[in-house]
Amino acid sequence: MDTNTIGLQAAYEAFLSRCDALNLAEGTVTWYRQVLGSLIRWSASRGVRDLRAITAPILRDHLSSLRRRGQASETILRTFGAMRCAFKFWKREGLIAHNPMELVERPRRERYLIRPLSADQALSLIAMPDTTRTDGLRDRAMIMLMLDSGLRISEALWLEAGRIDWKNRTLTVMGKGRKERVVPFSAETGQALLEYAEARERGPIQAPQFLLGRTGKRFCRNKARKLVRRYGKKAGIEGVRISPHTLRHTFAVLYIRNGGDSFSLQEILGHSTLEMTRHYVNLARRDVAEQHRKFAPIAALMHKNTENI
Numbered sequence: 001m002d003t004n005t006i007g008l009q010a011a012y013e014a015f016l017s018r019c020d021a022l023n024l025a026e027g028t029v030t031w032y033r034q035v036l037g038s039l040i041r042w043s044a045s046r047g048v049r050d051l052r053a054i055t056a057p058i059l060r061d062h063l064s065s066l067r068r069r070g071q072a073s074e075t076i077l078r079t080f081g082a083m084r085c086a087f088k089f090w091k092r093e094g095l096i097a098h099n100p101m102e103l104v105e106r107p108r109r110e111r112y113l114i115r116p117l118s119a120d121q122a123l124s125l126i127a128m129p130d131t132t133r134t135d136g137l138r139d140r141a142m143i144m145l146m147l148d149s150g151l152r153i154s155e156a157l158w159l160e161a162g163r164i165d166w167k168n169r170t171l172t173v174m175g176k177g178r179k180e181r182v183v184p185f186s187a188e189t190g191q192a193l194l195e196y197a198e199a200r201e202r203g204p205i206q207a208p209q210f211l212l213g214r215t216g217k218r219f220c221r222n223k224a225r226k227l228v229r230r231y232g233k234k235a236g237i238e239g240v241r242i243s244p245h246t247l248r249h250t251f252a253v254l255y256i257r258n259g260g261d262s263f264s265l266q267e268i269l270g271h272s273t274l275e276m277t278r279h280y281v282n283l284a285r286r287d288v289a290e291q292h293r294k295f296a297p298i299a300a301l302m303h304k305n306t307e308n309i
Contacts, residue, residue: 006051006095008040015086025178027154035082052096056103063107076107116250121237122147128231134203137196139227142211146244148189150251150269153244157219161210175270183268
């Protein structure tokens with residue numbers, strides 16, 4: 001066997017060991033697993049199983065394949081960042097002499113206007129889970145929590161039951177960069193959480209997380225995403241991409257539209273800067289402008305006047 005061969009699986013495990021040593025957030029580690037696992041499968045499908053045999057063209061082809069499969073530009077950009085981090089580590093550790101990612105150009109970010117749910121669409125989505133069942137109570141609680149507090153899906157799923165302050169209606173979540181923050185929720189969402197909590201206690205509990213699967217283990221992110229999409233389809237919601245992140249966007253836009261300020265929104269969402277928060281403010285303003293175009297009194301009066309001529 002060639003002693004200079006560095007198996008992709010061995011390189012993968014070395015990088016994950018580095019992530020564990022750095023005590024990175026579980027969501028971050030999970031993302032690295034997904035990105036590098038996908039790269040390994042892509043490389044193996046082309047007969048490449050040695051880390052040193054991966055070239056810049058192979059990496060570019062991999063990114064192109066993700067785009068062809070319909071992945072969003074933001075996801076591809078994050079994939080690029082994860083791959084760049086891994087190859088920097090492998091070069092620093094001496095596993096490769098040259099870093100092929102240095103030759104791969106950064107993908108262009110395409111900014112799409114993510115349309116939030118309307119108030120009626122949000123209400124119809126909340127009404128979809130079957131609340132005669134424990135999993136239905138869980139799903140309603142999860143949807144309401146993300147719509148009411150703007151949590152990321154990873155934050156909602158990793159929320160521990162003991163981190164909910166029922167009296168003050170707040171919960172403590174671990175956000176990006178392993179930064180904790182306290183997030184409030186409304187009395188209505190609190191009632192939905194409490195109803196699920198009571199049903200949760202009657203089932204198996206094998207994890208400290210609040211939202212659990214049927215076996216009592218932490219609820220899976222992919223299943224949560226599929227459920228949200230399924231409820232959106234069941235509710236007949238069209239013209240809006242139904243995803244957990246859309247619920248976060250909806251919270252932010254409705255918060256601003258209902259009179260909330262950008263600084264408190266930044267704190268609730270866990271943004272390190274106001275840049276992303278300003279995006280939601282601008283989105284809410286666009287929504288107001290669209291409503292004005294539809295219902296402006298002068299436009300309506302003038303239109304009515306021409307009809308009477």
